[in-house]
Amino acid sequence: EAQVTQNPRYLITVTGKKLTVTCSQNMNHEYMSWYRQDPGLGLRQIYYSMNVEVTDKGDVPEGYKVSRKEKRNFPLILESPSPNQTSLYFCASSLQGVPFNYGYTFGSGTRLTVV
C-alpha cells in the first residue's frame, strides 16, 4: 500500500531533550516536507526536500533540523525542544515539487507535547 509512515504517533517529552520524528514513504516520491498544524494557523511548512541531499527551509524552520540521506526517509530533528514546539506534525510527500502538479500524500501525524 502506498503510504507515508510517521513515528511516533504521540510523544510527550521534556524541554531540552533531543528527539527525532521519523518519516518514510514507499512511493519513490522526490519531494518531501514537514508541516506543523496549530489551531487557527493552518498548516505551516517547516522544511522541505526536493531530492536526496537537497533540503531547504520552509516558513517556520527555527528550532528544527532535517536530513535527506535516502529518497524514502526524511526525519525531523528537534535538538532542544521547547514548549512552543508543542504541536501536531505532519510529514508529506509528492511525486515532484514545483509546479506541484501532484498532490501531497500525508502521514498520519505526530502529536508532540513538550513540557
Added chain:
Amino acid sequence: GQQVMQIPQYQHVQEGEDFTTYCNSSTTLSNIQWYKQRPGGHPVFLIQLVKSGEVKKQKRLTFQFGEAKKNSSLHITATQTTDVGTYFCAGPRVSEGAQKLVFGQGTRLTINP
C-alpha cells in the same frame, strides 16, 4: 511574502444545506490544490485546478479557479454528515529558488444532522 487566505474559518450548517469556502491569494497562482482533513485525521488530497476559470466537479463538490488565478472556491451541495472536517486550499510559492506549498488556514465544517 505570498499569502493564502481562506474564509470563513468556521461554518456550521444543517444537514442538506449547501456550503462554500473561499480561498484568496495575494499573488497569481500557477495552480491550486484542495485537501480535506477529517476530525482526528490527516489532510487528504481532493483535487488540483490549473487553468484560469476552471471548474471541476466531484459528485456534490464543485471546485472553481478564478479567472485571474488568484482565488478559488469549494462548494458542497446538500451537505451530508460525511462532509464534516476541515477543508484547506494550497498554492505553490516559488521565489528565489524556494519551492513551497502554502496552505490557507482552513475552513472547519460542522453539520447538524
